[in-house]
Amino acid sequence: MAKVSAVNKNNKRIKLSDRLFKKRQALKKIVMDKKISLEERFKAQQKLSNLPRNSAKNRVMNRCQITGRPHGVYRKLKISRIALRDLGLHGLIPGMTKSSW
Incomplete structure (x- = not known):
């Protein structure tokens, strides 16, 4: 059996990533869009970096x-x-x- 704390931490990451998935995707879309001005893209990048690290899907x-x-x-x-x-x-x-055999 794995440590209960590790399993709970992973479950917390799953919930957080599911909750902030749409917000993270919207910000990523703004950051990657070359048609939007540099200032707006930079603001979106700042907002993206202010989100919790555990809200990223690859942390699960x-x-x-x-x-x-x-x-x-x-x-x-x-x-x-x-x-x-x-x-x-x-x-x-x-x-x-x-x-x-």
Whole structure:
């Protein structure tokens, strides 16, 4: 199991990034638009830098939904490789069997 504080911190980042996603996208659009004056783009850049760092989507860590493990997580399943193996061994995933050779 991962530390509860690390999982909670990641959940906080997810909520914050979801809440400020539209605002961040609008500011980025202004900053990247070359037709807008330099002063307005600079003001938008300042507002963007004043937003919390944790509101950026790339600060969110993909964690296992079962164990909270940060590495070795399958994106589609949102489960770590170890948890997936355990579920497969217990027969909880249809069609998945333990390999033997």
